Amino acid sequence: MKNAFVVFALATLALLSYGLYMALVVAPTEATMGDVQRIFYYHVPNAWAAFLCFAINAVASIWYLLKRGLKSDAIALASAEVGVVFCTIVLITGPIWAKPVWGIWWTWDARLTSTLVLWLIYVAYLMLRRFSSSGRAPVLAAVLAVFGFFDVPFVYLSIRIFRTQHPQPVMGGGENSGLDPVMAHAFLWNLVAFTFYALLVIWMRYRLQIAEQAVEEAHAERALGERA
């Protein structure tokens, strides 16, 4: 298990380095946006990683409600925390990209708004965990995750309709319209690298959580032993 972890970590490191090299050196400079566009190789893979984390959280939460295994709860917690971090990075790198390109830090357009709402839901999830006793937190959190899971389609649908009724203050078009093959190549490498990276961090956080559970259990057992 430990060897697998080390191998996985090294593979992630190699992929991230290669992705960085592809993004900064190999990929051509974008015609209109210039070097700023290179944040694309960081911003979008992070968004993908965040959504991957939230998907893992949803599956683990439902699994926990069905089987009540502490491991699935540890996976749910780990993926939610890591997902919030990735999502935060997306929400920070987005404006950094938007300011020089669109001329504004933030616009309430469909994709930005729904990412923000998703972030809010998962921050609420972490808050709920933080303020629940350790015995109740897994159940309450898993229940909230199910609500979040059912809420996501409503969020996307409502915000999309809400926004298409208004003119968008956005000048640039979609970045996928006619992406240069070298750019697409660099992007895909980064996508793979960040998928590995997300899984690695979830794995680390998961191991930490399992250790915490073991410590807590040991404490509880000792307390019981002292009383007897």
Added chain:
Amino acid sequence: MTSPSLTAITRATLAKDLRLEWRSKDAINSMLFFALLVVVIFAFAFDPTAEESRRIAGGLIWTALLFATVVALNQTWARELRNNVLDAYRVSPAPANAMFISKAFANFIFVAVLQFLMAPLFVVFYSLRSVGPVWQLVVIGLLANWALVVNGTFFAAMSIRTRNREIMLPLILFPISIPALLAMVEATTQVLTGDSSPRFWIQLLAVYDVVFTVVCLALFETVLNAE
């Protein structure tokens, strides 16, 4: 021993809650005064003209009602917790959902009364006059009420189990309710301004109500027994 029927327990609990409320008027008084304060503060904050107010009224009404609803929702389970009623309920053979349905219905009635009393106030304070048909506002009001109350009652049962009880409810209710809020505000604004049809938003609210009612009923027992 056969367990008592769902409807019988729901009716008994609902009658008890309504009688308690009728005699104390705790929830309705605090909600009403709170909503009134929010309305007055909004008037100072935005100082709207009649034309403007028609455009922003949808947002104002629902923000005021949302905040006031949280006041009532927070009191939902507090009484039962104090006298260990929830624990008694857990060990009884009564179906868990009866408790939930009766609490949700009680809150629905409280908020409906609040809406009924607040509506004329909005009309007077913001000199509102609806361009679209008013009956649509009634439909939106009922659907929106249930959208807030069904999840709110559920999350209130969750948040009383946390350390910071009362503050936890809005923290989990608001993010989940964002699509419903968007729908109720947009639908109300469409009716008031008569710009376009509120049909899509009313449908969205109705589907939201159905989906989350099912989710709440499916998971309430899990939350009630969470230890």
